[in-house]
Amino acid sequence: MPLSTQVHEFRVALHDVDAGGVMFFAHLFRHAHDAYESFMADIGQPLDRLIREGPTLLPLVHAEADYRTPLRHGQDVSVRMSVAALGNSSFTLDYRFVDGEGRTCARARTVHAHLDGDRAASAPLPAALAAALEDRRSRP
Amino acid sequence: MPLSTQVHEFRVALHDVDAGGVMFFAHLFRHAHDAYESFMADIGQPLDRLIREGPTLLPLVHAEADYRTPLRHGQDVSVRMSVAALGNSSFTLDYRFVDGEGRTCARARTVHAHLDGDRAASAPLPAALAAALEDRRSRP
Amino acid sequence: MPLSTQVHEFRVALHDVDAGGVMFFAHLFRHAHDAYESFMADIGQPLDRLIREGPTLLPLVHAEADYRTPLRHGQDVSVRMSVAALGNSSFTLDYRFVDGEGRTCARARTVHAHLDGDRAASAPLPAALAAALEDRRSRP
Amino acid sequence: MPLSTQVHEFRVALHDVDAGGVMFFAHLFRHAHDAYESFMADIGQPLDRLIREGPTLLPLVHAEADYRTPLRHGQDVSVRMSVAALGNSSFTLDYRFVDGEGRTCARARTVHAHLDGDRAASAPLPAALAAALEDRRSRP
Numbered sequence: 001m002p003l004s005t006q007v008h009e010f011r012v013a014l015h016d017v018d019a020g021g022v023m024f025f026a027h028l029f030r031h032a033h034d035a036y037e038s039f040m041a042d043i044g045q046p047l048d049r050l051i052r053e054g055p056t057l058l059p060l061v062h063a064e065a066d067y068r069t070p071l072r073h074g075q076d077v078s079v080r081m082s083v084a085a086l087g088n089s090s091f092t093l094d095y096r097f098v099d100g101e102g103r104t105c106a107r108a109r110t111v112h113a114h115l116d117g118d119r120a121a122s123a124p125l126p127a128a129l130a131a132a133l134e135d136r137r138s139r140p
Numbered sequence: 141m142p143l144s145t146q147v148h149e150f151r152v153a154l155h156d157v158d159a160g161g162v163m164f165f166a167h168l169f170r171h172a173h174d175a176y177e178s179f180m181a182d183i184g185q186p187l188d189r190l191i192r193e194g195p196t197l198l199p200l201v202h203a204e205a206d207y208r209t210p211l212r213h214g215q216d217v218s219v220r221m222s223v224a225a226l227g228n229s230s231f232t233l234d235y236r237f238v239d240g241e242g243r244t245c246a247r248a249r250t251v252h253a254h255l256d257g258d259r260a261a262s263a264p265l266p267a268a269l270a271a272a273l274e275d276r277r278s279r280p
Numbered sequence: 281m282p283l284s285t286q287v288h289e290f291r292v293a294l295h296d297v298d299a300g301g302v303m304f305f306a307h308l309f310r311h312a313h314d315a316y317e318s319f320m321a322d323i324g325q326p327l328d329r330l331i332r333e334g335p336t337l338l339p340l341v342h343a344e345a346d347y348r349t350p351l352r353h354g355q356d357v358s359v360r361m362s363v364a365a366l367g368n369s370s371f372t373l374d375y376r377f378v379d380g381e382g383r384t385c386a387r388a389r390t391v392h393a394h395l396d397g398d399r400a401a402s403a404p405l406p407a408a409l410a411a412a413l414e415d416r417r418s419r420p
Numbered sequence: 421m422p423l424s425t426q427v428h429e430f431r432v433a434l435h436d437v438d439a440g441g442v443m444f445f446a447h448l449f450r451h452a453h454d455a456y457e458s459f460m461a462d463i464g465q466p467l468d469r470l471i472r473e474g475p476t477l478l479p480l481v482h483a484e485a486d487y488r489t490p491l492r493h494g495q496d497v498s499v500r501m502s503v504a505a506l507g508n509s510s511f512t513l514d515y516r517f518v519d520g521e522g523r524t525c526a527r528a529r530t531v532h533a534h535l536d537g538d539r540a541a542s543a544p545l546p547a548a549l550a551a552a553l554e555d556r557r558s559r560p
Contacts, residue, residue: 013454014467015306017299019191019353024295025200025250026173029166034433041494047434048494051159060165064204073299074461074468110165153314154327155446157439159493164435174293181354187294188354213439214321214328299471305480305530306449313446331439340445344484390445 005136006042006081008035012071022070029063032095032108035079039093043132061090062111069105076100083137089114089122091133145276146182146221148175152211162210169203172235172248175219179233183272201230202251209245216240223277229254229262231273285416286322286361288315292351302350309343312375312388315359319373323412341370342391349385356380363417369394369402371413425556426462426501428455432491442490449483452515452528455499459513463552481510482531489525496520503557509534509542511553 010031018024040047050058071077078098085092090113097106116123125133150171158164180187190198211217218238225232230253237246256263265273290311298304320327330338351357358378365372370393377386396403405413430451438444460467470478491497498518505512510533517526536543545553 011457013457014298014471015304015450015453018294019188019297019299019301020197020199021299022199024173025203026166026169026295029169030435033164033166033435037431037433046494048159048492051434051493057160059160059162059207059210061207062205063165063207064202066202067200070199072468073471074466151317153317154331154438155310155313155444158434159437159439159441161439166435170295173295177291177293186354188352191294191353212328213331214326299468300477300479302479304453305483306446306453309446309449313444328439337440339440339442339487339490341487342485343445343487345482347479347481347483350479 005083006035006039008038008079008081010034010077010079012073012075012077014073016071017073020070022072025065025067028065028067028071028097028106028108031077031079031097032063032065032110035081035095036093036110039081039136043136045129045132057115058112059115060110061113063108065106065108067106069099069103071097071099071105077105083133084109086130086133086137088124091125145223146175146179148178148219148221150174150217150219152213152215152217154213156211157213160210162212165205165207168205168207168211168237168246168248171217171219171237172203172205172250175221175235176233176250179221179276183276185269185272197255198252199255200250201253203249205246205248207246209239209243211237211239211245217245223273224249226270226273226277228264231265285363286315286319288318288359288361290314290357290359292353292355292357294353296351297353300350302352305345305347308345308347308351308377308386308388311357311359311377312343312345312390315361315375316373316390319361319416323416325409325412337395338392339395340390341393343389345386345388347386349379349383351377351379351385357385363413364389366410366413366417368404371405425503426455426459428458428499428501430454430497430499432493432495432497434493436491437493442492445485445487448485448487448491448517448526448528451497451499451517452483452485452530455501455515456513456530459501459556463556465549465552477535478532479535480530481533483528485526485528487526489519489523491517491519491525497525503553504529506550506553506557508544511545 084094095108235248364374375388504514515528
């Protein structure tokens with residue numbers, strides 16, 4: 001069972017919510033990506049450096065989310081991340097959006113593939129990245 | 141097999157793409173929702189009216205996307221929508237993002253549930269909405 | 281007096297409005313930029329090509345907006361653009377957001393400077409761009 | 421001279437930057453608004469409560485920004501806010517975006533008016549809000 005290895009916190013902003021007063025669904029993915037960026041920086045693989053240095057290409061190939069309880073303006077949310085799967089050329093991250101009472105309001109999942117420089121084919125994950133992800137996957 | 145019943149077109153804007161030069165994944169869901177709003181208006185159930193009149197609550201309970209080919213700044217994209225499933229209290233919409241050569245660059249899916257006014261339980265879809273969705277589902 | 285030389289149309293989407301039910305102010309700038317992109321494509325200077333070809337750098341150095349009447353979900357809006365000023369190394373664009381009754385609901389202005397390849401100093405606008413802007417400025 | 425009374429910090433995210441690798445100008449306003457929400461919560465006037473309780477209407481009537489130095493992906497930025505002006509029925513906030521070396525990369529300003537419940541006319545600021553703003557304006 002993957003364990004929660006990273007916590008990212010945010011407060012639901014006015015621009016996050018729509019006319020219904022609850023978070024617009026697509027913004028959940030923006031917050032998941034912010035958590036992902038925090039996670040990558042924390043494991044020593046900050047995205048800005050990866051993009052700047054190239055040609056490591058880690059496109060998202062799949063994303064999904066389940067919405068249980070609406071997230072409301074002003075609410076404090078913590079995102080608990082885990083490495084759900086780690087393959088030769090891809091990895092899967094899970095995100096749990098938890099409110100102040102510890103309830104899971106939403107879940108998300110993203111799948112990231114590693115491509116070679118031509119974007120033509122998948123390529124093995126760089127060794128340092130694979131090791132960092134593996135380390136997080138098994139952390140108690 | 142559900143048929144494409146609605147086409148929504150857009151051009152990939154500068155604010156859609158990130159430092160990698162391709163569309164940021166979460167923005168695909170924003171465009172899917174624009175297609176959904178066009179679709180709802182087209183079947184006589186515009187979201188702004190539903191929200192204003194209340195208490196019809198149609199929250200998204202699930203969303204997912206698969207990304208095949210990066211969408212690039214300035215590219216013309218058409219979104220072809222279909223009603224993938226229609227239940228008593230929910231419906232599922234599929235979206236295909238097609239480039240100028242007819243290639244499917246991405247797919248998305250959203251699941252919408254109908255809640256009663258208290259958001260406490262699912263409720264049968266309003267009859268007019270169910271009929272409009274059914275009409276689109278079977279259109280050749 | 282600068283004349284309206286470009287019209288860009290959009291419908292206020294659910295993700296444009298906030299919990300107050302009116303367009304979140306920052307999104308007005310996103311729509312202004314969409315109008316700007318349409319304008320640049322129309323005068324033969326599409327932004328995606330300029331960015332791809334480099335090193336033409338046209339950063340926004342100033343932006344402002346005045347909000348008169350709230351823009352609401354589902355409302356059809358047309359953006360009427362004009363070239364307000366054209367200098368040696370910069371230009372200013374004005375945007376008027378007009379509702380279905382012809383009322384101006386908001387105004388925006390953006391100032392764009394041309395930098396040399398090092399981003400270190402302003403540089404004369406490329407001749408083709410200056411000519412295209414001049415042409416639009418004087419169009420009756 | 422208005423003094424900096426509030427500091428809001430953020431890291432430039434991948435979704436903040438465009439194909440040019442620098443922050444898309446409209447997103448600066450989103451971050452300014454996040455700083456504004458922090459500020460309002462800090463002075464005991466959280467926006468979510470104001471909106472929920474109604475009918476206090478504080479629409480933005482003007483926004484502007486000057487961009488000096490591009491903000492780049494991964495950069496840590498602090499927003500220093502101050503109350504620039506306080507009138508009977510409106511107030512003006514200034515924002516300075518400062519990088520890790522203490523340089524001001526951008527400035528923004530927002531003007532907020534207080535409307536009566538019909539949005540028909542300006543109305544005096546609620547006493548508690550006016551006092552809280554005044555307190556911040558004069559703080560050394």
